[in-house]
Amino acid sequence: MTVATTEELSDAIRGAGLRLTAPRLAVLRAVGEKSHVDAGTVFERVLADLPDTSVQAVYGVLSALTDAGLLRRIEPAGSPARYERRVDDNHHHIVCTRCGAINDVDCVVGHAPCLHPGNASGYTVQTAEVTFWGLCPACQDEVARAEKTAEPVS
């Protein structure tokens, strides 16, 4: 999913059975450039190209593209919905508990380690979603620095 050309993006949109429009192109490009973005951020980026775009259009496009399978929507606790272009592989995410930064995590432990709950209470399991929570490198640094300043001698 390396920086796609306008043509590739257009093909993706048309290939999904959707009409090609400027907002769709801009949204798909924006999400491709920076992953795990929320609707507000996408809106800002789209605005740079298409100054007359409405926020509602961005919401509409994001759900259309998500429904069409071109985008994946994730909703980590405490954060607005975020979107990514990486679909079709069930990878997971790690979210920084301090700043909210999100990174992809490949599902390494076997293929579908968590896909089979012991007691599913009669549910038919469709998917398993794994979210890791932790401190991103930058926040680890900041926390370490803050601690050094706060307690000179403990």
Place this chain on the structure above:
Amino acid sequence: MTVATTEELSDAIRGAGLRLTAPRLAVLRAVGEKSHVDAGTVFERVLADLPDTSVQAVYGVLSALTDAGLLRRIEPAGSPARYERRVDDNHHHIVCTRCGAINDVDCVVGHAPCLHPGNASGYTVQTAEVTFWGLCPACQDEVARAEKTAEPVS
């Protein structure tokens, strides 16, 4: 966590270093009676006992109890935050994609199968959260019934 007595609930609240108040008791009891409830539902249930309680108080109590470790908050995508009394064990959840019903799922696959992502991108992993998505028994029935009615002969 079988139907706790008022005394047990009071002890839990005090034991967590919190002042004992009627709203706190009522909220803790409500969540204990029915798990995975959202703030609105808790509010309704509390209202039955304490007719003058405000929604804001319920929100405040829910976060106080959560911060104190007496409740756990989960936020499945597309649903308002929900609360449960089962804390101190890292169990997971299965959510019905059709009606939103939630059930507990014990973490069976090993102890912490998903706790060790392959590439954590430099993050310090604190916890892993697993959410399964599927159809609850009731919705399986309804879907089956609807299909039978909709397409008599395919």
Place this chain on the structure above:
DNA sequence: CACGTTTTTTTGAATGACTAAAAATAACGA
């Protein structure tokens, strides 16, 4: 057990994220 401090709740209002509906506009097959 009355008092005062501190915490909690009420009261009243506001925010952020997102959805709804109708009217205007743009895509694309014919």
Place this chain on the structure above:
DNA sequence: TCGTTATTTTTAGTCATTCAAAAAAACGTG
């Protein structure tokens, strides 16, 4: 080029949740 259908704009509105100030309640102390 047109007409149908899909999409976007415009204008409102909803839901879940948070904020802030004032009133009330909890509990250690005297």
